[in-house]
Amino acid sequence: MANWRFDAIGTRWEIETTGVLGASERESVAAEVERFDREWSRFRPDSGVSRLGRESGTLVSADTGAMLDAFAALSAATDGAVNPLVARSLDALGYDADYSLVAGAPVPAPALWGEGVSWTDAAVTASAPTLLDVGALGKGRLVDRVMDVLGSTPGSLVVDAGGDIRVRGAAVRIGLEHPYDPAKAIGVATVEDGALCASAVNRRAWGDGLHHVLDARTGAPVRTWAATWAFAPEAMRADAVATALFFDGGPRLAADWGVEWVRMTTDGRVERSPGCPAELFVAGGGRPARPPVRNYGRVGT
Template structure:
């Protein structure tokens, strides 16, 4: 790639690679997109829209892309029988993954509150019947990747990769080979996949761990950390979908998702087994 731009946003490292030069105004727009998204959805900053909902409930207007995120989250919620839900935020905070990063549990695990009792997510925004802490981490980072790609394409870029620490989307001809990082050894891979124009996202329970068996991937039906799946990778058309499916695969069988989404996947389980879609554009190492 001819040009590269690295920065930190929404608590993780980003890299944009483009065959055409990345102009200063284009770099600035990417940073503005990240700041605007964080200001809306971050549960780790006290000036965000999500923080305001947690304080008093009510209505939070969202930009046009908010409808797509809400629709995906609702679909994943329904397909997983509530295993994936934005209402998992308060359960994550109770297990120590809170705004202060205390990593000290304050309550035993319990199911997230019911979507239909509390949350109304429409094209106009999010409405909560009473205060609740939302978390859109199941698909939010992927959507921000998409928004950045769309911004660059609108600016005339035809060969570009936006990579948010392993959640990536590529626009361009041909394909590239991407290694699948081993969840227990960052210096090795369990295999490789080919990525054309599309997205590859990953989720691993070892990325954010604390305490005894505590990590950031909860089954919202129980409030407990998932201990069967340790890593997931998904290839899909866009990063928001791929990111959301990565989370859903921790709590649902791929067959339960395949009727609603077109995707390829790799799963790694805590007993060392791997499972993948057939045919997969790649290879797993023995």
Template sequence: MRSTRSRPKRRPDTSVSATVRPLAHAWCFDALGTRWEISTPVPLADVVARRVTDELDRIDRAWSRFRDDSTVAEIGRRAGRYPIAPADQPLVDWYRRLYDLTGGAVSPMVGQVLVDAGYDAGYSLAPKPEVAPAPWWEGVLAGHSGSLDVRHPVLLDVGAAGKGFAVDRVAGIVGEAVDSYVVDGSGDMRIRSSDGPLRVALEHPLDAEKAIGVVELDDGAICASAANRRAWADWHHIIDPRSASPAREVLASWVIAPDTMTADGLATALFFTPASILRSAFDFHAAGFHHVTIRRNGTVEHTDIPGLELFL
């Protein structure tokens, strides 16, 4: 099994820790600048592993702002029309929905803001004296169905939902080969367990060696977002593109949803937008989506998550 081409490694992403009862076989590798682990009852065939790494390579070539030969890098250099692969259209559509739901707080236009703040390809952590807000969607994109019609060069960043999207793509491949699996893209997890729920530990946002609780999940996704992992100076990676400043009120969030792309995007959106507003747009189940949110003032908000135990 071969690993994907990777850009310079960054610090580990925020994690939901690990399944308490993992499956028998684990395949670990690096891709998209982070650590992946795919757990299955039996080892994956080489042909399945190649499909996984090929798909992650394809996603990286299209959407990475950390490599000069990606489509995103080309969009940052010149305006024009850039075809969207049919498989990637849901990611672009979800970003537009997140942009609308959060009033522009979750935006793919945030790439240059992150670079200017120090979260660049070399991970310099050296913020510029002044960091400008991101452009608004319509000012940059004339259209996003079938192609990105770029009015002006812009550095895109799809980190708020892109890894979740990649996890879903990998899970689709793995799920054709085995009945049970855990696809863990450094904390963004898609789980399907035919033997009953797996227990998932929620990593403490201030101490990676501890858990603040556990949840149970047999079919669905869980994602976390927190300000503690990719943090430097007065900055962290969850930045409001409208003000070019880090989100301050929320410390960490976890979201459970049917797919990882949705959970990943909502975990970021909760840093800017109340769950009640986000929930009004979803009908996954009675609660809309499940979540745990920890605020910096110590308060905890959560839905009635099956198997939830909090240790706070």
């Protein structure tokens, strides 16, 4: 397999293909990543999302309907805990566009986040300045879009964006990284023509107990769950469920969507869905993750 590595949207990407990607294919991938970042990154002052946060108005994007419809389902399942208006609390806690990492008081997000925010398949409109954060599922969405860009590439294909992975063709064995010891895996799964996405409180963490997984209702970081993994045909759905699993409604949403999963509490207990395909190493607290197992579990925005 040929391997192409690059950095984008604040994380490391790795794309594996049967043959070496040509210059035009790489340019197409780079253009798609740049488009998505320019529209949805709250870390860029020139992005569409940043402009909505400053000025209100409309952001035109082909990703709007898919992502915000999924957010509506996430919000309903978690009683508002997963909510794109969590952006204000992320900023307040120091995970802002300047990466100040200086924590202030958390800011609860409005439970009825759809009031004042409307969308179609192609655009979102905010009636007042409204900063959105699509981190709960945005990286998975971009993985799917990159997979689409490379749809005509022959042979097997793996798109890995900082650990959110989608596979086409040959099966890939993936280690589920222990959230408290990156040298170990709590299990291993084989993914073929599907996606595996994760979220964990040890990534994007700063200060005393501060990390990027917030309960939008309080604006504060979650404390019960340490890491989640979700298996689905597409990366956006897996990414969304990996976020929802930090809250009580997550397993129900996963069942409704046909997504299998694993999650681990902060005190080391592990739960899994009935049909979860992963082999778990529970008794020993994890095993070394060695080839041919891909190390897994990194989390980005």
